[in-house]
Amino acid sequence: MTLLFLEDLVVGQRFDSGFHQVDRAQIEAFAKEFDPQPFHLDESAAKASLFGGLAASGWHTAAITMRLLVGGGLPFAGGLIGAGGEITWPQPVRPGDTLRVESEIMAITPSRSKPDRGMVATRSETRNQQGETVQILLAKLVVQRRPVDG
Amino acid sequence: MTLLFLEDLVVGQRFDSGFHQVDRAQIEAFAKEFDPQPFHLDESAAKASLFGGLAASGWHTAAITMRLLVGGGLPFAGGLIGAGGEITWPQPVRPGDTLRVESEIMAITPSRSKPDRGMVATRSETRNQQGETVQILLAKLVVQRRPVDG
Numbered sequence: 001m002t003l004l005f006l007e008d009l010v011v012g013q014r015f016d017s018g019f020h021q022v023d024r025a026q027i028e029a030f031a032k033e034f035d036p037q038p039f040h041l042d043e044s045a046a047k048a049s050l051f052g053g054l055a056a057s058g059w060h061t062a063a064i065t066m067r068l069l070v071g072g073g074l075p076f077a078g079g080l081i082g083a084g085g086e087i088t089w090p091q092p093v094r095p096g097d098t099l100r101v102e103s104e105i106m107a108i109t110p111s112r113s114k115p116d117r118g119m120v121a122t123r124s125e126t127r128n129q130q131g132e133t134v135q136i137l138l139a140k141l142v143v144q145r146r147p148v149d150g
Numbered sequence: 151m152t153l154l155f156l157e158d159l160v161v162g163q164r165f166d167s168g169f170h171q172v173d174r175a176q177i178e179a180f181a182k183e184f185d186p187q188p189f190h191l192d193e194s195a196a197k198a199s200l201f202g203g204l205a206a207s208g209w210h211t212a213a214i215t216m217r218l219l220v221g222g223g224l225p226f227a228g229g230l231i232g233a234g235g236e237i238t239w240p241q242p243v244r245p246g247d248t249l250r251v252e253s254e255i256m257a258i259t260p261s262r263s264k265p266d267r268g269m270v271a272t273r274s275e276t277r278n279q280q281g282e283t284v285q286i287l288l289a290k291l292v293v294q295r296r297p298v299d300g
Contacts, residue, residue, distance in 0.1 A: 030213075033213075033217070034213040034214070034216055034217045035213070035216050035217065035220055036217075036220060037220060037229045037230065038229070039229070039231075049229075050231055050292065057216070058232055058234075059209070059212055059213045059216050062209055062212065063180075063183075063184035063185070063209045063213065064184065066184055066185050066207070066209050067183070067184045067185065067186075070185055070186060070187060079187045079188070079189070079199075080187065081189075081200055082208055082239070083238065083239065084208075084236070084237050084238030084239055084286075085236070085237060086234070086235070086236045086237075087234050087235060087236075087237065088233065088234030089232070089233065089234055142200065
């Protein structure tokens with residue numbers, strides 16, 4: 001995996017992550033620790049809810065997305081350091097879903113005060129095996145410039 | 151804990167969560183599974199990074215915030231079902247930090263098409279034991295109306 005610096009990025013550039021399969025045990029383990037609501041823990045309670053069946057916590061989808069981005073979905077030198085972002089969950093993630101993330105560079109803003117870095121706006125769509133979008137994340141990431149020798 | 155329906159909410163209403171203490175083992179376990187970057191896993195690598203010391207993944211902070219909200223920080227009948235939101239991380243979370251969440255109702259919009267629910271905009275600030283804000287989450291949540299008898 002070639003790691004990219006700020007100078008290597010252009011607006012419109014696209015990146016594909018690897019894949020992650022979600023199962024019931026992962027959904028329940030995450031929910032138990034961080035989002036213990038019946039529709040994330042229990043199939044029959046979930047059937048009676050707005051979700052109509054067991055669904056992963058949106059924060060679980062966000063965490064899996066981060067795993068896919070860190071694992072090569074956004075190969076930035078210096079890693080992925082976010083100042084924040086906007087997140088939406090158009091569709092729930094279900095047991096058995098296989099997720100992947102498609103990302104695009106939306107804007108590149110070199111820092112005025114810190115010459116070694118810039119801010120990069122990204123749009124990352126997390127999709128399931130049917131191509132349905134389960135999460136859209138608009139993030140702002142700190143990206144390093146290539147170090148200058150000598 | 152009294153659970154609140156849409157009719158029970160007013161703009162400006164505030165809620166306080168309980169507390170959650172974060173330790174190094176939690177930070178490393180979450181990072182290992184979802185955000186395996188050196189500044190979330192290794193103290194000496196973290197010292198040399200932008201964070202200047204071991205810091206929790208922002209997505210871990212988000213997940214802990216959700217745990218505090220679900221545990222009474224936002225006591226809505228029908229649970230906390232989010233369509234999305236905006237998130238920022240002004241300060242990192244460190245090992246030993248004790249987090250709590252202060253939330254405020256920002257807007258209430260009854261659904262025109264679905265008379266049993268409405269959309270509620272919330273602002274949730276996650277703070278550490280020094281009162282520093284480590285996360286701001288602006289969320290839009292689906293909240294149920296009180297069921298009508300007969």
